[in-house]
Amino acid sequence: MAESRSRSKSGEIQNHVGGRWKAPTGESGQDVVNPATGERLAYTQFSSVADVDEAVTEGRKAFEEWRSTPVVERIQPMFELKGLLEENLEELTEFLVRDHGKTRTEARGELRRGIENVEVACGIPTMLQSGSLLNAAPGIDESAVRKPLGVFAAITPFNFPGMIPLWFLPYAVATGNCFVLKPSEKVPLVASRLVELIGETSLPDGVVQLVNGGPETVTALLEHEGIAGISFVGSTPVARHVYETAAKNGKRVQAQGGAKNYLIVTETADIQFAAEQTLSSCFACGGERCLATDIAVVEESVYDEFAEELLAQARQLTVGYGLEDGVDIGALIAPDHVDAVREFIATGISEGAELLLDGRGLSVEGYEEGNFLGPTVFGDVGPETVLAQEEIFGPVLGLMPAADIDEAIEFLNGTRFGNAASLFTGSGADARTFRHQADIGNLGINVGTAAPMAFFHFGGRKNSFFGDLHAQGEDMIHFYTDKSIYIERWPDA
Numbered sequence: 277m278a279e280s281r282s283r284s285k286s287g288e289i290q291n292h293v294g295g296r297w298k299a300p301t302g303e304s305g306q307d308v309v310n311p312a313t314g315e316r317l318a319y320t321q322f323s324s325v326a327d328v329d330e331a332v333t334e335g336r337k338a339f340e341e342w343r344s345t346p347v348v349e350r351i352q353p354m355f356e357l358k359g360l361l362e363e364n365l366e367e368l369t370e371f372l373v374r375d376h377g378k379t380r381t382e383a384r385g386e387l388r389r390g391i392e393n394v395e396v397a398c399g400i401p402t403m404l405q406s407g408s409l410l411n412a413a414p415g416i417d418e419s420a421v422r423k424p425l426g427v428f429a430a431i432t433p434f435n436f437p438g439m440i441p442l443w444f445l446p447y448a449v450a451t452g453n454c455f456v457l458k459p460s461e462k463v464p465l466v467a468s469r470l471v472e473l474i475g476e477t478s479l480p481d482g483v484v485q486l487v488n489g490g491p492e493t494v495t496a497l498l499e500h501e502g503i504a505g506i507s508f509v510g511s512t513p514v515a516r517h518v519y520e521t522a523a524k525n526g527k528r529v530q531a532q533g534g535a536k537n538y539l540i541v542t543e544t545a546d547i548q549f550a551a552e553q554t555l556s557s558c559f560a561c562g563g564e565r566c567l568a569t570d571i572a573v574v575e576e577s578v579y580d581e582f583a584e585e586l587l588a589q590a591r592q593l594t595v596g597y598g599l600e601d602g603v604d605i606g607a608l609i610a611p612d613h614v615d616a617v618r619e620f621i622a623t624g625i626s627e628g629a630e631l632l633l634d635g636r637g638l639s640v641e642g643y644e645e646g647n648f649l650g651p652t653v654f655g656d657v658g659p660e661t662v663l664a665q666e667e668i669f670g671p672v673l674g675l676m677p678a679a680d681i682d683e684a685i686e687f688l689n690g691t692r693f694g695n696a697a698s699l700f701t702g703s704g705a706d707a708r709t710f711r712h713q714a715d716i717g718n719l720g721i722n723v724g725t726a727a728p729m730a731f732f733h734f735g736g737r738k739n740s741f742f743g744d745l746h747a748q749g750e751d752m753i754h755f756y757t758d759k760s761i762y763i764e765r766w767p768d769a
């Protein structure tokens with residue numbers, strides 16, 4: 277991979293602080309490895325408490341001038357960033373595939389979703405406005421204004437390294453805050469390239485900093501008194517820890533956790549279409565999506581027909597290196613992650629589910645070092661099993677029969693997560709029941725993956741979300757600003 281300012285000659289990923297690239301000074305680190313080829317791409321040196329402190333200090337210095345910069349000027353770098361991301365889309369796509377393992381189409385789609393957030397943030401002069409009222413009392417006018425709060429940080433996961441930083445960064449900056457990004461130590465390359473591109477815009481130095489690292493770096497961010505708020509996306513145990521620790525340290529916090537997503541197929545659904553959508557919902561990105569469906573709950577009257585259709589389609593999927601044409605499922609992030617997914621498959625067998633398609637024997641020619649696993653499908657999964665209740669984060673789908681939609685919704689609502697669910701149906705009445713009764717943040721109807729576009733917030737409930745204001749859209753404006761009230765009277769002289 278070509279050398280760049282964001283990596284040292286030996287491949288060490290650099291931090292970006294106060295407009296300068298510099299090496300993190302933490303004591304440990306880890307290799308960044310292409311999950312499909314096993315090739316070492318770079319090295320993430322972790323940031324120390326001092327590195328985090330320097331990043332926050334630079335942000336606080338930049339904040340005074342940045343928050344006073346007119347909002348129309350603050351959004352110009354976002355227009356520039358949108359152009360740069362479009363121009364460099366194919367290069368970023370390739371970075372993402374090498375770093376993460378997903379396919380080229382998936383990587384491109386992810387970046388598109390990220391760019392959408394930059395586009396939305398360009399409209400912040402309108403979104404930032406608050407209410408005002410003339411003659412609220414005799415001779416008194418009142419108005420509310422939104423003010424930025426200082427330096428915010430985002431801690432992001434490995435599975436969408438191109439999109440998730442952009443759920444936060446554009447909104448933080450356009451609302452007048454400064455920002456520290458701590459990407460996943462497993463996949464730091466796309467974030468580095470993103471920050472390089474930001475360096476080509478007119479954004480002043482110090483408004484955006486990049487600090488690389490792992491849990492210790494996160495702790496330093498959570499405890500730093502100069503940080504006003506934390507956005508987190510990752511697994512449930514860490515999300516809960518981040519939520520509690522950031523709150524204890526007096527910060528605003530939004531923490532998105534792990535998920536287990538379900539899909540219901542009723543007897544009035546278009547079965548072939550539902551199977552097609554289920555397939556992509558489960559197996560896209562190798563199942564490493566917080567919106568991936570792991571369980572399809574199917575009405576008994578169409579269960580066999582649906583299973584047959586789904587298996588016929590699943591057998592056609594090609595697993596391989598995401599940069600090659602014709603690949604449907606890329607590599608999983610790391611060997612220990614493959615082991616964890618294999619363990620789930622073994623558990624499914626021991627729990628008595630019927631293994632209808634086994635992806636464990638797969639080897640990809642030419643990429644024997646890759647972290648590959650083929651699509652795996654279980655039938656007759658019981659509602660109280662590990663397979664039905666725990667997040668797998670791999671290409672494993674379970675089918676569960678249900679008597680009717682009420683039984684299916686009751687099962688969904690009894691689970692620990694509440695990120696996304698979809699319903700496939702031809703019945704408006706079923707759709708209405710689902711919308712009203714499913715206790716889930718993102719609901720799809722005849723849509724396999726209920727991923728909201730950037731102008732809507734990204735829902736999530738129960739163990740999938742800790743906080744109140746979500747990522748993306750208008751919620752971000754509320755998270756990144758506080759409202760002041762102006763009450764004015766101007767008596768005649």
Ligand code: NAD
Nearest residue numbers: 432433434459460490491494510511514532533534535566
């Ligand atoms: P992770 O929790 O291991 O890591 C996420 C971030 O937390 C990383 O930046 C990592 O450095 C940091 N971290 C890890 N362990 C930590 C610790 N003990 N203390 C402090 N910080 C720590 O998650 P991951 O494996 O990178 O990502 C996959 C998970 O993220 C899945 O559970 C997935 O469902 C979830 N996810 C959720 C959403 C959502 O919107 N709800 C979106 C994407 C991913």
